Amino acid sequence: MPIYEYACTACGEQIEVQATIAEKEKGLKVVCPKCGSRKTARVFGSFTVTGASRGQGGPSTCCGPQAGPGCCG
């Protein structure tokens, strides 16, 4: 079951919500456990799947042996 990461827009608390894709599609009601606000926004960028024990992200095409100009600052 995937874990969706949300952030409370009121206090900035990060919330991890475990839900099935079906539940997600129906619309999750995420309530901040810290301040009780329902103004939560989905956080993208760090996608976690339970059961998977993979390492850090995938191979990067930037900052690698074939990094082009403009990469790596």
Ligand SMILES: [Zn+2]
């Ligand atoms: Zn909050």
